[in-house]
Amino acid sequence: MKKLxxxxxxxxxxxLTAVEALEQLATAELPGFVQGWFSLEYEAFPASLLVRLQLVSDEAVALAQPQLLLWQKxxxxxxxxxxxxxxxxxKHLVFTSQGPED
Known part of the structure; x- marks a missing residue:
């Protein structure tokens, strides 16, 4: 991996600072929240940024979906x-039940 x-x-x-702040809010406000993680391509930043808030199950994702716009804001x-x-x-935030390894 090349040096940044x-x-x-x-x-x-x-x-990282923004995602950590979102994680703190999600821990308090989103039932079934597991973790937050992100991916990006530095050459195409910020357009390539995608933050994922991982929830414990697909059911938890379905329950949280109506709040998606609030979390994107x-x-x-x-x-x-x-x-x-x-x-x-x-385009930059989604709810998922899959982890970074999946």
């Missing part, structure tokens, strides 16, 4: 605080 540049490290830190707000504008917030 200073800009890439700054991008990674911004995303929260991610957008957390990223904006770190100087990153997400043009279409709906």
């Amino acid at each position: 540049s200073a800009v890439q490290l700054k991008q990674q830190k911004a995303v 929260r991610l957008s707000a957390f990223m904006l605080k770190r100087g990153v504008i997400l043009k279409d917030m709906r």
Whole structure:
């Protein structure tokens, strides 16, 4: 794996901070929340950012689905605080029952 540049490290830190803040909220507000994780391609940041909030089961995902827009707005707000504008917030956060290894 190649070493990240200073800009890439700054991008990674911004995303990590935002995802950690989302995880804290999700732990308190989303029943069945397991963990949050993200993937991104630095060359296409922020368009390539995808944050996943993992829930314990498909049933928990179905119950949380009506709140998806609220969580997408929260991610957008957390990223904006770190100087990153997400043009279409709906593309950057999903609920899933699969983990990062799946």
